[in-house]
Amino acid sequence: MSESLMAPRRTGGRGSDIGRPRDPDMDQAILRATIALLSEVGYVRVTVAEVARRAGVSKPAIYRRWSQKSQLVVEAMVTQMLPGKDNDSGTAADDLVALTDHLIDVLTRTPLGRVLPGLVAEMAADPVLAASYRNLIIKPNLRHWRAAIARGIASGELSVDTDVDFVLNALVGPLYFSLLITGEPIAAGYARAGVNLVLAPYKTAPS
Amino acid sequence: MSESLMAPRRTGGRGSDIGRPRDPDMDQAILRATIALLSEVGYVRVTVAEVARRAGVSKPAIYRRWSQKSQLVVEAMVTQMLPGKDNDSGTAADDLVALTDHLIDVLTRTPLGRVLPGLVAEMAADPVLAASYRNLIIKPNLRHWRAAIARGIASGELSVDTDVDFVLNALVGPLYFSLLITGEPIAAGYARAGVNLVLAPYKTAPS
DNA sequence: CTGTTACGTCACTAACAATTACGTAATAGG
DNA sequence: CCTATTACGTAATTGTTAGTGACGTAACAG
Structure with a gap:
């Protein structure tokens, strides 16, 4: 690059x-x-x-x-915008809930939510800008999500077959979809419910 | 309205x-x-x-x-753009795979994919436009998804507890997230894999 | 026919990004 | 101190585009 x-x-x-x-x-x-x-x-x-x-x-x-x-x-x-912190609460599920709640907060209660639509349009027309935004903001933030899932796999909480990208996208995607396309508010309790459902196929039997 | x-x-x-x-x-x-x-x-x-x-x-x-x-x-x-057809293939899973594949096609191989970023910006600044787009394009298309899930519940393929909005958003959201934000290509086989994982918590035991 | 609207041409305003010219101020190095 | 070099503000300018308005002409309904 x-x-x-x-x-x-x-x-x-x-x-x-x-x-x-x-x-x-x-x-x-x-x-x-x-x-x-x-x-x-x-x-x-x-x-x-x-x-x-x-x-x-x-x-x-x-x-x-x-x-x-x-x-x-x-x-x-x-x-001006601090990246989400990488809390390690003990379980991957709790970490993901915290990250999801934080992202909801950022998207709905900070300037980012108001800025993003216009920025999306600029990104589509300006590859340099798109690369900057992705490398400096999106990727560093997703890193925390990947780390949480990786810890869950390492600890045995999640199956080694866990599809990291799927879990991540299934949690994050709907938030952007809601903000940018449908305009529907995020359901209260989305974070906990979403994490439970997304992780369901990967939860190992309690040892 | x-x-x-x-x-x-x-x-x-x-x-x-x-x-x-x-x-x-x-x-x-x-x-x-x-x-x-x-x-x-x-x-x-x-x-x-x-x-x-x-x-x-x-x-x-x-x-x-x-x-x-x-x-x-x-x-x-x-x-100019035809809405997805409401194929009833027999199972909700297969219907959702077909709908997902169709949406991927629309977003990546038709003008909509190139138009959407700019439109997102306009929608954020123009509530009338946003309402038009949502009512005329987004909602009618999502109706097919809801119908497929409803059929699955009616037939016993899916649990009556199925969270329709979650299933729908978890499948659709990542596609928009990819198109508008990350720019990452959709993984081959996303539709089948995604549907299997999203429906996993809701699949009833084969009777 | 008459009233009403569509149509094209052309000129125009307003907003805004982006650039440039010019004079002045500040700094580094000799 | 002296000189080259760059930053800075003011101001004017260019270029693009959305959106309007005036005017003359064409087409339709009754």
Whole structure:
């Protein structure tokens, strides 16, 4: 994977050592203004001019750092949103319930939920952006889910035949389907019920 | 639900009976041009001006029929894409496999797959459009899934406790998740494997 | 015929992303 | 200190596109 897929942010001119250095405070001000605006109006209605105004910064100053609005948004999300923690509660089932509940919370009660639809559209039109988002946000988060399932297999709680991808997708997919397509609210208790059903074929007999 | 949520298309002026009637051939030409353009360039890059050019029609003629580009696209998709047929193959499991395979085909090999990301963004910003798409496309299609599961319960193939929404979401959700978020290809044999696993908790003992 | 609407052409507004020119300020290295 | 180099703000500009509006002409209903 080429580095450009991971580093949408523009580097300094020819060499970043010579000339006047960029003001790091501006970076933070821009990213914070981006997140704030995102959570208020959603991706589509975020304009670079408004981000600049709120950050107390000029528009060219933003374009010096990020070549596109979409890449600014991705970096803002990466730096401002903490990945789910990898709680090890003792059983894979409980870990997955916790992860599912956390994801529901993120999708329904944080800016991400409002940002995602617009971002999905941009991703489809911009492979570089898509790679950034997937590598920096999606994959790191799914890693926790895989780890929980792996621990369950190792401890004997789950069968060694457990289809990790199936379990993961069956739990996560419906949440995105609901957010992006149907608009239906997530049923209360979805996490516990879903985990029980998805793991049912893989639960080993209690020893 | 108000009728306006179902009928994005503009009616004729005050009464549709007086004055020069709209040319029905133009309707078809516009819808066909929209679908063709959609499948070539995707939602974002569809411009009303280009649709008009291809349909051999003026831009105002389009806006006389649809108030927004997004509504034109929805109607184009509704009229040009056949809903999945409701095959009754004898078992709920086989029906669900067929429906799943069909949905995979639609999402990966028809214009819908290229259109959906842009449409998701529009839906998030436009409740009327969202209602149209859900009522005209999503819900009618999911009805076939529900029917198949209901038949399985009626025949005794599935437990009466079967969680219909869970089964449906666990099969459908991952497909959209893959298309819109991860970009990962659907595993070959997903339909059969997924149905087996999702139905496992509900399969009644063979009588 | 008359009223009403559709149609095309053309011009137009408004919004916004993205770029550029220019003058000024800040920094590193010599 | 001096020079090259880059950052910064202001401001103007380009280009694209959605969506409107005016006008003259064509087609339909009664």
